[in-house]
Amino acid sequence: MKKFAVVLYAAVTVALMIWGFYQAMYVAPNDAMQGEIFRIIYYHVPSATVAFSFFAINLVGSIGYLASRRQHVERALKFDAWALAGAEVGVVFCTVVLITGPIWGRRAWGIWWTWDARLTTTLVLWLIYVSYLLLRRFAAGPQMQTLAAVLGIFGAVDVPIVYMSNRWWRTQHPSPVFFSSSPGAGMAWSMARVLLWNMLAWFCWGVFILILRYFVERKCQQNAAAEAREALESND
Amino acid sequence: MTRALWTHLVKDLRIEWRSLDALISMLFFSGLVVVLFSIAFDPQGSFARQIAGGVLCVATMFASVSALNQAWAREIRHQVMDAQRMVPSPGAELYLAKVLANFFFVTVVQVALAPIFVVMYNLRIVGNGWLLALVLPLGTWALVCNGVFFAALSIRTRNRELLLSLILFPIFIPALLAMVQATNAILTGESDPTLWIKMLFGYDILFTTVSLLLFDVVFHAE
Numbered sequence: 484m485k486k487f488a489v490v491l492y493a494a495v496t497v498a499l500m501i502w503g504f505y506q507a508m509y510v511a512p513n514d515a516m517q518g519e520i521f522r523i524i525y526y527h528v529p530s531a532t533v534a535f536s537f538f539a540i541n542l543v544g545s546i547g548y549l550a551s552r553r554q555h556v557e558r559a560l561k562f563d564a565w566a567l568a569g570a571e572v573g574v575v576f577c578t579v580v581l582i583t584g585p586i587w588g589r590r591a592w593g594i595w596w597t598w599d600a601r602l603t604t605t606l607v608l609w610l611i612y613v614s615y616l617l618l619r620r621f622a623a624g625p626q627m628q629t630l631a632a633v634l635g636i637f638g639a640v641d642v643p644i645v646y647m648s649n650r651w652w653r654t655q656h657p658s659p660v661f662f663s664s665s666p667g668a669g670m671a672w673s674m675a676r677v678l679l680w681n682m683l684a685w686f687c688w689g690v691f692i693l694i695l696r697y698f699v700e701r702k703c704q705q706n707a708a709a710e711a712r713e714a715l716e717s718n719d
Numbered sequence: 720m721t722r723a724l725w726t727h728l729v730k731d732l733r734i735e736w737r738s739l740d741a742l743i744s745m746l747f748f749s750g751l752v753v754v755l756f757s758i759a760f761d762p763q764g765s766f767a768r769q770i771a772g773g774v775l776c777v778a779t780m781f782a783s784v785s786a787l788n789q790a791w792a793r794e795i796r797h798q799v800m801d802a803q804r805m806v807p808s809p810g811a812e813l814y815l816a817k818v819l820a821n822f823f824f825v826t827v828v829q830v831a832l833a834p835i836f837v838v839m840y841n842l843r844i845v846g847n848g849w850l851l852a853l854v855l856p857l858g859t860w861a862l863v864c865n866g867v868f869f870a871a872l873s874i875r876t877r878n879r880e881l882l883l884s885l886i887l888f889p890i891f892i893p894a895l896l897a898m899v900q901a902t903n904a905i906l907t908g909e910s911d912p913t914l915w916i917k918m919l920f921g922y923d924i925l926f927t928t929v930s931l932l933l934f935d936v937v938f939h940a941e
Contacts, residue, residue, distance in 0.1 A: 549936060607889055607893075610889035610892075611890065614885045614886040614889055615886075617882065617885055617886075618872075618873070618876065618882065621873075621876040621878050621882050622877075623876070627876075629937070629940035630872050630876075630937060630940055633872065633936055633937050634886060636929070637865075637890055637926075637933075638889075638890070640925065640926070640929055641889075641892075641893065644893045644921075644922060645892060645893045648896050648897060648918055649896070651915075652900070
């Protein structure tokens with residue numbers, strides 16, 4: 484039953500992604516100002532959304548781990564696995580954002596990169612979570628989970644400050660397209676529809692990888708626990 | 720100020736006074752960075768003024784890492800750190816004492832570096848020079864309060880000296896930006912540094928609070 488659910492979910496996700504690709508490449512109209520290159524929005528924006536939500540999962544997992552590590556060890560380990568999965572898959576999606584962004588920027592602005600609020604925030608976010616993953620690699624034993632959770636919280640505290648500081652510094656990235664009051668905001672329904680389809684598809688895909696990564700990490704934790712138990716018993 | 724904090728602070732200052740390890744290595748290293756930058760960029764006239772703030776902040780940042788690495792490493796010998804874990808006073812006091820001691824060291828280095836800096840970059844301060852006395856300590860505090868915390872965090876990992884820079888620098892980026900912008904605004908007199916000083920102030924308060932709250936978790940992690 485479980486296997487069937489996984490296969491079904493994967494099939495639906497792949498179908499959604501094919502549908503999203505078809506919509507983005509063949510159905511959506513060209514942008515009046517930017518032409519074909521505009522279609523990269525259907526990959527850039529969904530990846531950014533997924534990356535930011537998964538970093539939020541990392542924060543929740545980190546806080547949950549620290550809160551429950553004394554009384555509920557098993558629950559704490561689950562939180563830790565979610566935190567790790569969130570950071571790892573988030574970094575992958577963040578990398579996609581950082582690759583698609585300059586490609587788009589080169590055509591739309593004429594430059595690959597600029598130190599603007601959202602670009603810098605995304606880059607710093609990427610740096611912070613890569614350092615988080617490095618910490619997890621370099622530290623050993625159960626203390627690693629505590630240290631990583633603390634760094635996860637520090638990283639999350641840093642993000643709004645980075646964003647605000649760069650906003651005061653300079654901003655070139657277009658202001659939010661949705662829920663914004665600035666002139667020129669908003670999107671024709673023919674494009675917004677495609678964007679939403681792609682967002683759904685990439686979200687399903689991200690969640691699929693996230694859950695897989697979560698279960699792999701849980702298996703690793705269980706193996707480590709079993710090994711530790713065996714080592715203890717063989718000492719007797 | 721409580722007694723535990725005072726004891727830790729006096730102990731750290733005394734060790735440093737006897738060996739001068741951190742101060743000498745920091746001074747020499749930051750001096751080197753300043754020389755290297757002036758060779759690489761050949762600063763003259765208004766250009767020197769534009770990059771001077773950035774060079775000073777980055778030199779301080781690189782140099783302080785050497786002191787921060789030693790901050791906890793010297794407690795490992797003779798199991799001093801284990802003893803400190805068993806002390807009934809809160810870990811926050813130990814943390815604060817370390818921050819104060821290292822803040823003092825980095826400030827000494829900055830004060831010693833300033834004349835060399837002014838000479839090598841032919842600086843003439845156009846804006847309110849006295850504001851530097853506010854900006855540099857605020858930036859140094861941001862660096863040291865995070866640095867001491869992450870040094871305690873990375874002390875029990877492999878590659879700890881490398882890892883400290885890897886996790887400290889990304890978190891420090893907004894403070895570095897504010898520090899550089901404020902210093903440049905003061906040196907060139909072209910813009911108003913108030914916003915950046917406020918931001919540094921907010922950053923300091925926020926991260927000092929988070930560090931004080933979470934220090935015990937890191938210090939007793941096992």
